Amino acid sequence: MAQSDAATAWTKRPLRYLLEETPTFVTIAELATSRGLITDPNGSKILQLARSLAEHPRVHALSITDNPGGHAMLSADTMGTDLMFRGQDVIIHLSCKDWNRNALESRCWMLASEGFRNVLALSGDYPVTGYHGQASPVFDIDSVGLLKLLSEVQGGHFFSGAVVSNYKRFEREVMPQYFKLARKIQAGARFIINQIGYDARKMDELLKYMVLHGLNVPVMANVFVLGATAARYFHAGKIPGVTVTDSLLALVEKRAASPDRGRAFFLEFAARQCAIARGLGYRGVYLGGHLRLEDYDQIFRMLDAFAPGDWREFAREIGFSQPGEFYYFEPEPDTGLCSTQINREYLRSKQQPPAASLAYRANRQIHRLAFEEGSAGFRAGQALYQIVEPSLKLARALHGAERTLKALSFDCRDCGDCSLPEIAYLCPESQCAKNQRNGPCGGTRQGLCEVGDKECIWARAYDRLKAYGEEERMLEGPVVYRDGALKGTSAWANAFLGRDHRGKRPG
């Protein structure tokens, strides 16, 4: 038996080494913790599975979720510590929904002190339940801000990962997700896992987009093993950002009616997805779902039994796209995957974008004249606020006028650290459920926010910027952190006097 085949927890190589220094096709198994103690029946069952996977030679790392779907579950650290002391490399999920930046920083130090190295940085699903009522979301910072924070802890102690939600329907969702991916990599993401999805062409698109744009980090393909319950759940949109189309659900229902409730079919379906990932050039697979130990073995056995070129046929079968779905590349007719030709209609639309609205044009003009650094208006604003600041009465009067005007125009919440110019004059405090300032979260569904039915502000911003040919640069620039100390103060004064996030930027 080859040495790698005989690997057990203590002899397994770290994830960082495998992804950055070897060509190994890596397998990561995702484990969702249970509600309650780890000694409870459910907790013990998951721990037992985790320990068995730690001894499994084909599983390189175990990835432990953080309150997935917005539900409170046992902290990832409890199981993570047990596994780490067995020599198993683990990935701890860290999301921004339940922790503010101080708690996250403290948690980073704790994880580093305890010896954890791999962290998956997430914005997180909006909380949907809680003890005696729904928990209040935090979203003090987002996944991009967290990645930067992680990259600065202990001189690069962490090997940080991030997620890209590439299975989106519309251009105005897909493109901002790709721009955000670039921003995540710039902020410190060293490996990427894509969202759950069932479309080989989209899988191909992601890798080709990354090559074209020089985004050179290893990508793991998310393979969630379906069953009827999970498919119905996904189809109903209960997990933000995950789509199961009508045709896939119909297939799942048909197979689930068989005596084994479709088990054999679903495992083979997953094995085929793994083969597609390997054939396309993903660096490994990220296996999720309600699996037993023997299910993992079954998937590995089938994967090993496929002939080298079989994945191309599988790719033609697993193409469950949404109606009218946008693809960045033209299709390649022979394979059903992507060619390297960028979508012609998309390129045409960039040449002839729809005209911007009058209000947006006016906001840009006002900004250019009065708020753009270096403009005469900006210098006048600086001078005015320097004079006004010492007088409490005058400063209050000006702030009151600003508040009224911006509340009427933008539904301003007086955060004092304004991001309107960066999000095409859409307020992230009043119109984004997660207050995202560094790009869209992955939770949108057909362009709509995962919370309520309003349009995602980042999709709207994309449309507005496209009218000026500026959409590709929408997420360029330093990471934005809203300063909580400025809440309830004048954002205009803070902008003119260099106290907001733009003023604090180096240089």
Ligand code: SF4
């Ligand atoms: S100051 Fe803050 S709350 Fe007001 S519009 Fe700007 S971002 Fe929104």
